[in-house]
Structure formats: C-alpha cells, structure tokens
Amino acid sequence: MDTLREVLEFYRERPDEVLELAWIHTELSLIALAIGSAIFVPLGILFARWTAGGSAAVGVVASLRVIPSIALIFLFYPLLGFGYQPALVALTILAGPPLILNTYAGMRQVDAAVLEAARGVGMNPAQVFFKVHLPLALPVIIAGMRSASVEIFASATLASFIGVRTLGQYIVTGISLLDTTYLLAGGLLIVALVLSAEIILGGVERLVRVPAA
Amino acid sequence: MLNRRTVVKGALAAPIAATSVGIGFNPAVMAQDGPIVVGSKDFTEQFILGNMYLLVLEDLGLETDASLNLGGTQIAHQALESGDISLYPEYTGTALVEVLGLSVEEVLAEASSATPVADASPSASPVAGGTNAEYVYNIVRDAYQEQFNLTWLAYSPANNTQALAVSREYSEESGVTTISQLAEVAADLTISAPADFPEREDGLLGLQRMYAAGFEDIEVLPVQPGLKYQALLDGEAEVVLAFGTDGQISGYDLVVLEDDLGLWPPYNVAPVVQTDLLDANPDIAARFNEVTTSLTDAVLSDLNWQVDGDDGADPADVARQYLEDNGFIGG
Numbered sequence: 001m002d003t004l005r006e007v008l009e010f011y012r013e014r015p016d017e018v019l020e021l022a023w024i025h026t027e028l029s030l031i032a033l034a035i036g037s038a039i040f041v042p043l044g045i046l047f048a049r050w051t052a053g054g055s056a057a058v059g060v061v062a063s064l065r066v067i068p069s070i071a072l073i074f075l076f077y078p079l080l081g082f083g084y085q086p087a088l089v090a091l092t093i094l095a096g097p098p099l100i101l102n103t104y105a106g107m108r109q110v111d112a113a114v115l116e117a118a119r120g121v122g123m124n125p126a127q128v129f130f131k132v133h134l135p136l137a138l139p140v141i142i143a144g145m146r147s148a149s150v151e152i153f154a155s156a157t158l159a160s161f162i163g164v165r166t167l168g169q170y171i172v173t174g175i176s177l178l179d180t181t182y183l184l185a186g187g188l189l190i191v192a193l194v195l196s197a198e199i200i201l202g203g204v205e206r207l208v209r210v211p212a213a
Numbered sequence: 214m215l216n217r218r219t220v221v222k223g224a225l226a227a228p229i230a231a232t233s234v235g236i237g238f239n240p241a242v243m244a245q246d247g248p249i250v251v252g253s254k255d256f257t258e259q260f261i262l263g264n265m266y267l268l269v270l271e272d273l274g275l276e277t278d279a280s281l282n283l284g285g286t287q288i289a290h291q292a293l294e295s296g297d298i299s300l301y302p303e304y305t306g307t308a309l310v311e312v313l314g315l316s317v318e319e320v321l322a323e324a325s326s327a328t329p330v331a332d333a334s335p336s337a338s339p340v341a342g343g344t345n346a347e348y349v350y351n352i353v354r355d356a357y358q359e360q361f362n363l364t365w366l367a368y369s370p371a372n373n374t375q376a377l378a379v380s381r382e383y384s385e386e387s388g389v390t391t392i393s394q395l396a397e398v399a400a401d402l403t404i405s406a407p408a409d410f411p412e413r414e415d416g417l418l419g420l421q422r423m424y425a426a427g428f429e430d431i432e433v434l435p436v437q438p439g440l441k442y443q444a445l446l447d448g449e450a451e452v453v454l455a456f457g458t459d460g461q462i463s464g465y466d467l468v469v470l471e472d473d474l475g476l477w478p479p480y481n482v483a484p485v486v487q488t489d490l491l492d493a494n495p496d497i498a499a500r501f502n503e504v505t506t507s508l509t510d511a512v513l514s515d516l517n518w519q520v521d522g523d524d525g526a527d528p529a530d531v532a533r534q535y536l537e538d539n540g541f542i543g544g
Contacts, residue, residue: 074437082434082449160408161437163449169435172408177311178287182412 006181022189025166029152032088036095037145044103058104065097069155073162082163094155095148102144106137142205149197153190248278252298254289255282256438257520258458262302264532266484269500272542286311294361300486304373306478308353310415317478346479364491367502368483371458371513375477377470378455384468391471392424399427405444406454408435423476458510460518504541
C-alpha cells in the first residue's frame with residue numbers, strides 16, 4: 001500500500017512529464033498498430049488463399065516470433081538511425097507475427113460449406129469475400145490486433161534506447177537506481193495502456209462477431 | 214573499532230577454517246564457499262577492470278568465476294552486499310551519492326569547514342588543490358567498512374567523472390568551454406544520454422538546480438549507453454553525457470566542458486572487496502593496489518578506446534595485454 005501511495009505521489013509531483021511520456025508512448029504504439037494492421041492483415045489473407053505455400057509461410061512467420069523485441073529495436077538502428085521512425089519501423093514489424101497468424105487462422109477456420117453456399121446463391125468472388133468470408137474471420141483478426149497491441153505497448157518501452165522519450169524513461173531509471181517507485185510508475189501506466197487497448201479492441205471484437213444462427 | 218572487528222573475524226574464522234580443512238580445501242580460499250566471483254557493471258571500462266581482477270586472481274592461483282555485466286550501480290552493490298559476488302570496480306563519487314545517499318555539496322561544505330573526521334592523515338586536507346579525491350575516498354572507505362563490512366582497496370589516479378562533452382567544432386564556433394556557458398544556450402540544444410539522465414540528481418536534475426538557465430529546456434535524446442556518441446556523430450545531438458575516461462573523447466576529438474560550479478564529485482575507481490576474502494588471502498590487496506595505482510586517465514581512456522574504437526578489441530584481451538606489458542601478471 002505504501003508503495004502504491006508513493007507511485008500516486010510520483011504522478012502528482014510531475015503530471016506534465018507523466019502525461020507527455022504516456023502520450024508519446026500511446027501515439028507511437030497506435031501508429032505502429034495501424035500501419036501494422038494495414039500491412040499484415042492483407043498479407044495474412046494472401047497466405048490464407050495461397051494453398052500451395054501458405055502454411056509454410058505462416059510457419060516461417062511463427063518462428064520469427066522468437067526474435068526478442070530488444071534485438072529488433074537495435075537491428076534497425078544502423079539503417080535508420082535514431083528517433084521516431086526507426087522505433088516505429090521496429091514496433092510495426094513486431095506486430096507482424098500476431099497479425100499474420102491470426103488473420104491466417106481466422107480466414108482458414110471459416111467453414112468451406114458456408115463459402116460454397118454463398119457462391120451457390122449467386123454471389124461473385126468479391127461478394128463472397130467481403131460479405132461472408134471476411135466478416136466471419138474478423139473476430140479472430142481483431143483478436144490478433146489485441147495481442148499485437150500488447151506486444152507493441154510493452155516494447156515501446158525500448159524506444160527509450162534509440163532516442164524516443166517513452167515511459168521507458170521510468171523503467172530505465174527504475175532499473176539503474178533500483179527504485180521500485182520508478183519501475184511501478186512506468187509499469188502501471190503501461191499496464192493501464194495495454195488494458196485500455198484490450199478493452200477497446202475486445203469491444204470491437206464483440207461488435208463484429210456474427211451472431212450464431 | 215579495529216579491536217572489535219578483529220575479535221568478530223576471529224570468532225567467524227575458527228569454525229570455517231575447521232570445516233574447510235576437514236573437507237580438504239585449499240587454505241588460501243578457506244573463507245570462500247567456492248570460486249571468487251568478480252562482478253562488474255555494464256560498460257566497457259568495467260569489463261576491462263573486471264577482467265584485470267580475474268587475471269590477477271588467477272595469477273595468484275585462486276579459483277575465479279566471472280559475473281560481469283550486472284547492470285547499474287544498485288544491482289552490482291546489492292550483489293556484493295548479499296555475497297553473490299566477491300568484488301567489483303566502483304567509483305568513489307558513485308558510491309558517495311548513489312550508495313551512501315550523501316549530497317556532494319554537503320560533504321564538500323563540511324570538508325572545507327572542519328578537519329576531516331574520516332582520516333587522521335594530514336595529507337587528507339579537503340577541497341583545496343584537488344585533494345577532494347582523497348577526501349571522498351576516505352568517506353566512502355570508512356562508511357563501507359562500517360556499514361557493509363566491505364573494503365575499498367587503493368583508488369586509481371584516473372577520475373572517470375561524469376562530464377558534458379561537445380565536438381571541437383561546436384566548441385570553437387560557439388566559444389563554449391564550461392558548463393555555465395553551455396547553460397546559456399542549452400535551451401536550443403539536444404543532449405544524448407541514457408534514458409535515466411532526466412531523472413537523476415547527478416544528471417539533469419542536478420544540472421538544472423546548479424546551473425539553472427537553459428537546462429530547464431534542453432532536449433534529451435534518450436539512448437542506450439553504447440550509442441551515446443553515435444548520436445553526436447550523426448548530428449542528432451550537440452552535447453553528450455560523457456565519462457572522463459571514455460576513449461571516444463580523444464578518439465572523436467571532443468571537448469569536455471569544465472564543471473565550473475562543481476556538480477560532480479571525483480569518480481576515482483577502486484576494487485570494492487568482501488573484507489573476509491582479503492583477510493583469508495592477504496596477497497590480493499598488494500597485487501590489486503599495484504595495478505589500480507597505475508591506472509591514470511590516459512591509460513584508462515587508451516584501454517577503453519582499444520575496445521570502443523575501430524579496433525573493437527575484446528575487453529579480456531585488452532586487460533591481459535596491459536597486465537602482461539606492465540609485468541603485473543605472469544612474472
């Protein structure tokens with residue numbers, strides 16, 4: 001309880017800095033999630049339709065998940081230098097595996113008989129895709145965005161190693177001073193951000209779920 | 214105090230000695246449960262020093278184990294206090310501020326007003342003439358012995374102080390050679406520093422308090438410590454938070470700004486060792502002191518540069534080469 005009080009006191013002492021860091025952290029994460037979704041959801045769809053190599057490609061993507069995010073952050077530093085852009089690139093790539101894997105699984109799990117029925121009632125391929133296939137896969141795709149957002153919000157901490165002031169500032173200080181107040185001040189905010197993203201995307205996921213007939 | 218310590222030591226040593234001999238341990242390591250574990254923090258100079266300690270201990274025929282790269286001061290200190298490691302290199306100023314929690318200003322103000330309680334030696338007269346090094350050393354040495362039962366061996370002439378550095382070009386164009394002068398223009402500048410810099414009393418908070426002016430608005434580019442200088446070379450920052458013995462300072466032809474108001478204490482480096490280990494192995498102190506007192510600013514920045522510069526040498530190789538060249542091992 002005392003520790004919690006210290007953390008609240010910490011926030012009260014420097015509201016401007018806390019808000020500024022939390023905002024940069026959030027903005028960086030959301031942009032990475034948006035760009036990641038725009039790239040990797042279509043890629044997942046392509047893999048799902050690619051009968052010959054899709055499952056092998058997805059296997060390769062899944063194995064890429066073992067690359068630690070801290071390595072990824074530094075991997076782009078020699079190419080892109082310091083600052084916002086390299087951090088964004090790294091975080092976007094980090095979102096790739098969960099987005100691709102979930103999109104692939106979501107598309108593949110749709111019952112072939114349902115798609116066949118859609119074609120049977122005279123829908124053209126585009127209609128089958130946009131009116132039946134994609135809506136049925138959407139809840140799983142959004143679940144992928146949820147796990148991607150957890151990875152991104154957590155890893156945005158590491159952007160503080162390549163020139164972006166995120167909540168990582170508190171984590172790094174907490175580690176170097178071994179100060180739990182700093183660690184919790186940063187950690188709790190990151191948890192709060194992740195939970196908010198979870199709740200919002202969870203709501204979206206329920207909204208797009210096609211009610212079972 | 215000496216007497217009490219001796220008595221305690223004797224009481225502890227007796228049963229340990231008995232069991233050790235019983236199991237057939239080498240009496241030289243009887244106070245140790247296993248190998249002597251050498252620790253270090255997570256930057257080049259610490260790796261080199263940690264390797265030097267390992268090599269000297271091995272040269273003494275002792276069994277060693279390395280636990281280098283322990284992160285920051287607090288982690289290394291806790292590891293030492295809990296006995297997970299037996300020694301690591303520490304800086305006097307860091308110990309004063311970060312471990313003992315003393316304020317540099319208070320300590321030095323006390324120093325100028327009174328005779329030092331810490332040491333009776335007349336050469337320890339404080340402040341004037343750059344004897345701060347010895348004064349601060351005496352304070353941390355005595356406090357460590359008393360609070361943690363840890364021994365500070367002799368300290369290096371090298372002072373790895375924190376410092377602000379700029380490129381020679383910038384210094385010549387702007388005429389800035391001191392931190393006071395930098396403070397006037399700092400609002401328009403970016404400083405490359407580890408991410409904890411804005412939160413630290415021996416970092417930006419101290420600069421703001423002591424030098425005020427522009428340090429309220431200086432932009433901080435947080436980077437991984439190994440990338441500090443790269444940001445300066447890439448033109449992302451004009452100022453870098455440097456350490457006095459960083460090889461990059463001469464390697465990249467940087468200018469270290471004078472800390473004219475004295476924010477930072479002296480940072481001379483010394484091995485901090487479990488006192489029991491030294492009692493059990495009386496040879497260690499003399500051998501370590503011989504090495505440490507040879508480490509000047511020039512020596513350390515040269516050794517650091519061999520690792521951090523284009524050579525990219527291995528810290529262990531650099532340490533071995535230096536010790537062999539100077540006859541500290543293998544003699």
